[in-house]
Every structure is written in structure tokens, then in C-alpha cells.
Amino acid sequence: MPEERPYDYRAVERAWQERWERDGIYVARDDDPRPKYYVLEMLPYPSGDLHVGHAKNYTLGDAVARIHRMRGYNVVHPMGWDAFGLPAENAAIQRGIDPETWTLENIRNMQRQVRLMGTSYDWTRELATSLPDYYRWNQWFFVRMFERGLAYKREAPVNWCPVDRTVLANEQVENGKCWRCGAAVERRNLAQWFLKITDYVERLLRGLDRLDGWPERIKTMQRNWIGKSEGVTFSLDVENVEAQIEVFTTRIDTVFGMTFVAVAPEHPVVAKILERMPKSRKRVEEFADSLKSKSELERTQLMEKTGVPTGAYAINPLSRERVPIWVTNYVLAEYGTGAVMGVPAHDERDFDFAKKHALPIAQVITTPDGTLRAPLEAAYVENGKLIASGEYIGMKSANARRAIAARLEAMGRGKTTVSYRIRDWLVSRQRYWGTPIPMVYCEHDGIVPVPDEQLPVLLPKGVKFTGQGSPLANDPSFSNTTCPRCGGAAIRDPDTMDTFVDSSWYFARYLDPKNTEKPFDHAKASRWMPVDQYIGGAEHAVLHLLYARFWTMFMVDSGMLSGDDEPFTRLFNQGLLIYNGEKMSKSKGNVVGIDETVDRFGVDAMRLFLLKAAPPEDTLDWTDEGIIGRVRFVQRVWRAAEPLTGVARTVPLDRLPELRGDAQRELVRALHVALDSGKSETETRRFHYNVTTAKLDELVNQLTAALREPGAADDPAVRYAVHALPIVLAPFAPHLADELWSRMGYERSVHLERWIDPDPAALAVGEITLVVQVNGKVRARIQTPPGIAEDDAFALAMREPTVLAQIDGKQVRKRIFVADKLLNIVAA
């Protein structure tokens, strides 16, 4: 028995991390002729400490990066920090810590922890978005967008979060609540900066059709968010009032069923009506005021549909009927035209509203068979056949839509239009810890961008955080400046940019992170872009992933970048990591830290567990028991392979070894099965390394069994398997792999070796198990060499007692033979 030398993961793992860093083996070169592969995990916010939930994400990305490197790609795998944001500023308000200090300390700690996980990042490309080196280019981009009319300032009703004390983009309001703190969002009219993402809607939609490597779910969410709908906009005259109301509808075929018109309280026509209808003024204004005091959440989610009549009537241009105009709470001023035709019979909302206010319900669509007739129990919203619709009676909905649209157009009253739900991206934030908006306001010249040579506009240091008002607006040394155009007194924009600006182009900055002349060099970025594999959670489906697509289109349009205007060719959504039934997070207090986990079990064991426990897209339950199995695996590999490291190299890897018997064949086969699994899980982009690690278990089980045989150390198959073991382990247990490899006498890291291509000869099996079924049920298994003929198989099957017992007294009606798999005998 050889002396027990347990594997000291603590010492080994640390030593290899230091050596990889010293040798720079993960540094990607721009001039490397091999095909490029850009793999990226969404950049983290430096919140303080990493936990094993982060490790799940980075371990997968790292395995993908490592296996691609070994399969002959020039891999770039960078890491950085999404360093601006509210938590830093809240720490400043609550604990008096400077946001920059807080952030940089967190980054330092997390850098250490990311290295501790043995990840193969190219640290020469590291960036932090809160550094002036980075955010000056946010400002530069902003000015470029301003020049092209894509950044503009306007007063508009915006979402205001009273807790975070800032405005929010529409994308950052979830169910009427702030995406970050959950507070009910309020409506305010404020002058704010917007980026004109709506100019790109059609491209953002069309681009999705090409993104075959994206989950369908994410694409659907983006399509729904963009919310394209095609319909008709037409105008109605208002009786006795010098005004028209424009309404947008996707169901112009139901226009004869209009029994009222509903408008938002903010709609301009309301004021005009009230001039002529003074009796309604009190009622309408009280109603509007009652809505104003409500948050957006209450107004849209919790309140039932209600409204008041304005006293005015609109004329249906087709039926010439007069219908009352109501001010309601359920029509949104910001969508469509802020007014809708009320068709209770064929729209659920209108139906509810009509029921509540006793408005007539006029059915104009029936089922294709014509059986559906009033009174309706509920709105009939399907397409169907028109009734009670003048000359259009009997038409199908789709045809009627075309005919009525054409008629309205001929009357000069309407046209087909396309409406989108997406709004321009509101980027101003009334907070300190972000990129200052590089604009100044001059009495003489108005809004003036800061010239490029004066960028960056630096965040002032030593600012006081009171939690009241914008820190930049309160700081005269920041606010007061001179106009770049006339030299007169001017004030700076007091706001900072949404931090989603930072993450909208960082993937391009990684490709030229030290550039001081421009955001990045055209050739360098174009060489590596787009990202081949992007990895991250699904929570950014309509935030970061939409903004980054928009930004990339802008970069391509402005000539900064060549090639695809989609930044991420493939997107992989990692599943959550759950602990004690909840998502692991600091705020929930259910965090399993990286430091303690690595210390207790070792990095390789942790990585192997995170990969093995479930497919990467699945939710993973963290348990301490599961990882014990991987600790055992690491030790088992060590005990099996380490004693043979001195002799393993005597059997080369560039061809199969001589195989003396079935046991040898099975061992070599297990190795090639594992190689094959790693290859195919990577090529199919399933990344189900949980399967590949199971094959590694089988390989090591085979090896352990082989080593029990006398003379195993001299067996070429055993030596070959041990020699190849570090290669197949490398992407998953990189430290263990390199330690074994170096003990075999190699100077160069195993991570610079080529993955061995699985050999069909090694994968072939000596004997197959032919399943014999009678009437679809397994009755026997026959061991036979592959390629057995049907008749021979049948003859063998008819010698099996268990088969004969089933056929006894019956006639064989049919035989189904699947070569090398199965013989099904149908008997009756």
C-alpha cells in the first residue's frame, strides 16, 4: 500500500493562482491568428462580498472560456466593475463613508475573491465604470448623441421614486414600483434628459429575429416591451366645440360599436370642452385632482375603472352617432393619442367601464357562425363577422379593418398607424454617484455641451450627503461654471446619468481599455466584437440587454465599430442559486460566502459542485452535503493519479494506447466519453457540464477499478488515462489539473494544451446489449458484437426462456428490429 498523501488543496490552489497571474497565461492578444472567441459574464456591481451565487455564474463562464481556449480559440474573457450606483451613495448618507472609498474597497475585496475562484480572466483589461478614465467616455457619447439629436431635454411626466429621490426610466418601474427599492413611484412633471431609443424601434425589433442564440423568452419580453401594434388613428368631431379628438385603435372593425369616447384627464381636449361646458368643470376637475394625489401604482393597479362625463359629445364619423365623452382613469395620456373609442361589446376594459356607468353595449361582431347574440355576458374580443355595421355587415374582421381604414383615409379622417409602447430612455438621475451630464446652461447660449477637450466633467470630491436634494445642485463649486461658447456665467446640469449607460458599451471598452484618445480603437473593437457568448441572469431582459443593443447600433452607425450591430450573438441565462428556499442575497441574510466555502472545501470542489448539481439554466439549491461529494472526488482523483505522475508520460496522448483487454478498452473509452461530452456540450452551447462531470466520475471510477489489478502501474491504458486526466479536468478543476500536469514534468500549464479530440475508435464498444422485447416489454438482453443481423438476433432471442415463456401458445405476427439496439417480437 502506498503511503497516504492527502491533497492539500489550500496550498496547491493558491500556488497555481499566483503562477497563472505571474505568467499571464490568460492574457488575450490582438494579433493572435486563431479564431476569436469573446466570452463575457455580465459585469458585477461591487456590493462588498461575493457569495456562492456569484460563483455559479463565474464558474460557468470560466469553464466555457477554458474549454474554448483548449479547443483552439483565441479567447478574450475580461472582468470589470459596474461601480456607480445607489448603494454607495446610501452608505455615504447612512454611515458617512465617501462613495468612492466605499466602492474602491469593495472592488479590492471582490477582485481578491474572484481570483480566489481560480477564474481565467484577462486582468489587463479590467475596468471600473466609476473611474474618470471610463466615465469621460459616457460623457463623450452623450455629447455625440446630443449632436445627432438623440439626446434631448424635455419636460414630461416622469416616474419619481420618493425613497431613492430620483427619476426612473420606464424600464425601471415594475408594477408601478421602483425596481430597486420597491417604493410606489409617483408622477412628476420635470425637465429631463432622454435618449431617443424610439428612433431605433424597428431595428431593435428586426434584430431580434436574427438572434438565434438568444432564449426565446428574452426575445419575447423585448418584443412585448417595445409593444408594436398596428391600427388606425382617426379623428372625431366634438359637438359644439372647436376641437377634434384623435383616437388610436387596433380594432377599427368594431367602430360601429362605439358607445362612448374615453380620454385621459390630461388630454388637451378636456380644457377646450370645459370652456364650453362650465357646468361640468367642477366635476371633471375634482375627478382629475383625485387621480393626481394617487400614485401611479394605485391609479393603474388597484383602482377600478371609473370616470365622469364631460357633458360633451363626439360624432362617430362612420355611423354619425353621437357618443358621450368621458374622462376616465384607465386611459393613459402617454400611450397612443391619450383617447380611445369605447366599444364595450368587444373590449374588456370598455365592458367593465360601461357596466359600471350604465353605458349602452352595442354588439357589432359575432362569432363566424353568427350564433353569438346580445345580451353579452362579457366582451367578445375575438375576430369574427360584422353585424349592425352599415355597409360592412357580413364582412370578416380582418377584411373590415382594411375596408374601414381605407374609407376613413378617403374621408380625410384617419390613417393606418403604428403605435409603440416603448418610450424614450430617461437618463437623468438626481443623484451624486454617477456620470455627470456634460451640459451647461447659459443665459445667452442656452444648452451648451461641454467640449471634448474639457472632458471629463469630474465628480466633485468632499461633497456632503444630507439625503436632501441633489448633492451636485447643492455644490456651488460644481454648479457654477462658464459657458464654453460665450465665456459668460453658466451653470452645470446637476444630474448624473442612469448607471445603465455605463453597462451599455463596457464590452467594447474591454477591447481597448487604456485608450485615452477615444472610447476604443475601431480596429481593436471590431476585431473582437460581437460578444460570442454572453452569460447572465434573466432580470436584465428589458433593461441592460435592450439599452446595450441600442447603444451598439449607435456605435455602428457613427462609424466607431464595424460589423454586426447586435452586441451579443448568444445569450445564456443562468438559473438562480437558492439557499434555504430563497435567492441568496445579503439583504435576506442567507449568504454562503466564497471565503469560507473555499477554505472549507477548496475551489475545485466548489466549482465542480456548482457545475454538477444541476444544468446551468436551472435553479440550483445550495447544500453543504452536495459539495462533500466533490471534495471526495478531488481526493479520489489525487489518490488514483498522483502516484503515477512519474510514469504517465511514457504513454503519449497523440494516439490510442495498445489495448490488451476489455478492462483497458473500457477505461480508455470512459476517457474519450468524457472528452466527447465536454466537446459536445460546448459546441451545442447547452453547457450541460453536469453531464460532463458525471462522465468524469465514471472515468475516475474506472481508473480506481483498474488500479486494483496487479501490475496496473505498467498498463499502457492506465498510464494513458492518467496522462490525459489533467486535460479533461482542466476546465472544471483547473488547480488539480495543473498540479497533476506539472508533476508529470511539464513546464507549461495544462491550460495551454489542446483538448484531445474524442477518437471514434476509442468510443466504439466491443459488445452491445441487444434488448429483446415481446409485445413492447423487455424480456431479455443479449450480449453480442455490434452489427448482428436481424435473423441471427431473432434466432438467439428464441433461445431465451423468458422470451419463449411469453410467446408460448401465441403466433409471432411481426418483428421490429432496430440495429444494435432492440428486437421487438409482436405475438398474439
Place this chain on the structure above:
RNA sequence: CGGCGAGUGGUGAAAUUGGCAACCACGCCCGCCUCAGAAGCGGGUGCGCGAAAGCGUUUGUCGGUUCAAGUCCGACCUCGCCGACCA
């Protein structure tokens, strides 16, 4: 309310095109080794009947297609995620 996804042993899970359900691991049981075992090695483990051979049965429920269904089709149930007054 709508969209999408998922339901397989005690647990995490596996299963090219429909072709042996449950690889691998955790847990549990038995044995070996041991002063000792939260170490290591070996064996067993879906459920039911049986000493065994074997027989029956099993992928949320019900039905269908097929020689053959976890996989395809239809209806339903449950859970999860996401979106929800968008005209």
C-alpha cells in the same frame, strides 16, 4: 387575466431521431479495514409480491397515436418565472 417554462426514486438529477426509465452524485443499508470514523475500499438501494428465478408496476392526472411514449397529439391539475388596464 395573459405569455413562457417545468412536473421523473428519500434528494440533486440522467435519458441524439419515439427504442433498456432512473447514468453520476447525495442520503440510507450491509460488509471490509480500523483503537476510532463525518476517512478509505467493496456491495446494495424506484415501488409491490417473492427465498430466488421471475412476475407485476412506475416519469403530475385522464385520454389518444404507435410494434414501442418521459419524449408526439388533445384535455385537465399543480408549481415557478415574467408581463399585466398599451386601446
